[in-house]
Amino acid sequence: MASLWLAQAAPALADGGVVELDPSLCDPSAIADRVPDATDTAFAAFVEQIREEGQHTPILVRKHPAASGRYEIAYGRRRTRAAREIGKPVRAVVRDLSDAELVVAQGSENLAREDLSYIERAHFARNMEQAGVARDVILKAMGVHRPDLVNYFAVAEAIPAPVLAAIGPAPKIGRPRWLTLADRIQAASPEQIDTALASPDLSGKASDERFAAVLAALSVAPKPKKKPKGETLKDSKGLKYARVERSATGLRVTVEEAAEPGFGDYLAERIPEILAAYRATKA
Known part of the structure; x- marks a missing residue:
């Protein structure tokens, strides 16, 4: 099946037209913009929508710079994943993109998506910086001014990876509450943080609820010191x-x-x- 899809795609690769690709040959961008969430019930509905209605909007890819015969996704990772689950080719536009053009395209698509949360945007900005992307390219990809970018970096830096992994994207949580959590993390002991992340209160809850549970767990006042x-x-x-x-x-x-x-x-x-x-x- 993969070779058939590639054969169909070949004539259109040069001019950037819409082609059909084997989704298993399409790799996510090296710079992550999503925070994984195992409780994302919206994805199941998204898969069913594509199953019933088809894929309306093509993804954007480039030929993988380090793996012959493969592609790197600029945007459309969820559509690619949905196509893989359904067992159908993914509709794509293949363009010759530089590293900078890829992250700018990825960021521009992010700005148009309402479901990318604040913390995901913050970590996308930080991931670009850690990958060595020039600051002016990051600004263009994020579509923000320098003070906003500094705020993204500060929030992303203040939330440790284990905390982010436990909470997930928290789509309804904005910058002020993430900063509140960052302050509580800074004031908490490592043991308090570990206890909060291991709490059974997180099990089976949506990402926003997990955020609230961790925030509440770290708001417990420390025991007062015994008076002499x-x-x-x-x-x-x-x-x-x-x-x-x-x-x-x-x-x-x-x-x-x-x-x-x-x-x-x-x-x-x-x-x-x-x-x-x-x-x-x-x-």
């Missing part, structure tokens, strides 16, 4: 003249100057003498 044990010292008349507080790290003596003026200075001056006497008892 205190003891109030009083004289024979019941007058409070000092307070002694013991903790795991030491002992603190607070003298009530109003009750016994000058006693604090007297005590401080004799600390070396007291220490020497104490050491003498241990000799």
Whole structure:
């Protein structure tokens, strides 16, 4: 079947016309723009729509620069995946694209898609930067100004890969709530983060709900530190003249100057003498 599809495609490859390709020969772009989500119920409906109505819009590919006979997808990865599941060829336009032209085409398609979430856009921008794509090309691909791009980088950098993998694309979650999560991640211990990601509350829930569960799990206030044990010292008349507080790290003596003026200075001056006497008892 693959050879038949390629034979049908061959005459149109040169002029960029629509051809039919074996979807198993089409590889995703090296720069990911999607965050995987195993609970994406919309994809099943998307597959059925293509099964019933056919593929209306072709994907865009180029000949794979490193694998003869294969193609690299600029955009249309979901359509390719759907065609593979149905067992039909994928309608495609094959163009001679440079690396920069491929990511710009990929980004332009992303901007036109309402289902690409904020965090997916942020990680797409960061993935381009990590792949060595020039900043001006990233700006063109994302269709944003430099301050917006800096914000994308900041959010993507602040969300660790395990957290993103556990949550998924979270399509309804915008930048402010991702920043709130980033702040809580920074304040949390590694153990708290691991516990949040392993919570059974995430199982079977949609991506937005998983985001809310992780955010809530990391909002638990840390346990307050135990106050040091205190003891109030009083004289024979019941007058409070000092307070002694013991903790795991030491002992603190607070003298009530109003009750016994000058006693604090007297005590401080004799600390070396007291220490020497104490050491003498241990000799």
